[in-house]
Amino acid sequence: MAFPLLTLVNFTQGIEEKTVSQRQDPELPVRLLIPAINVNARIQDVGVALNGEMEVPNNAIDVGWFKIGSRPGEVGSAVVAGHIDGESGEVGVFANLYKLKEGDLLYIEDDKGTSITFVVRKKLIFDPGYADEVFSRNDGAHLNLITCDGLWDGVKKSYSKRLVVFSA
């Protein structure tokens, strides 16, 4: 929530004496913790790639929060993506995402030090492409985690499926 700048003016002298910034930047997610699969990852901000896909973090150990969508804890779907593997063959941060089960806890820490807790509700496998269910829920505060699944397609340079863990 943004507040207007508060300006204190010394009217007797007719000059501005002091300016105090009252702006409060909205809380931004900075860390994702998933104890059940030993994830403690830094959160990068990501947007939309030129091909229309959600962007992904630029390394295999961070996760990427879709900054154009809802913030974690807001009404709407906050979406976080992470790699299943890395460019050099290393294990990605979401390599074990498939192991999550209903009831597991996820935690998002914001830049003010606040922790928001989410509970895993379900896992779904999607084909690549649009999935409005992942981005557009409006009936509560949702956190959806995405990574790849299925078989590697060497021609398309992409996995054949997408795994989404829904939590709220």
Next chain:
Amino acid sequence: MNSGAILKGRAMVQTGAVTLDGNTITAPTCAASPSSSSPNGPSTLASLATAPQYTCPTIGIGIIAPIIIESRRVDADSVFVSWGPYSGTDKFNVRYGMSKDKLLYNVDVTGFSTTINALPSNQPIWVQIAARNECQIGTYEASRLVGGPSLPSAGFGPRENKAPWYFLVSIFNRFLSRR
């Protein structure tokens, strides 16, 4: 007018011109207007000349801001949205934009769904909807992201085992160096 004619009042022309040659034109005085105090009497000329007062009707009582029921991306530059419930009107204003706080575009819709076309390609679209009538727009529901991006490709695939190739290349290089 003929020369020397006498006219009481005004002369107007439909086509051509009024030409005056020795004419006499007089302007009779108006009769006193009837009083407007009589409740059943005719209106005064002044009141007749006043423009009719149009009152914008308010959005009907009980009409609520609709909620988006279904939304999906149709293709890279269009999204489909439907909403409800019916609460007394089927006229709505759909406001949309590419950021949650900057819904710069809007369109009036009669009905409970629409497809918004000609959007910036593959950009997420935020939408909110309000009931409207012919001159007012009601309260909007909270904006909602309706055109999300495609699911990301978050993997690089298994590494190819290139050891056999490296082995063959090293043998070939040794062979070349001996020659």
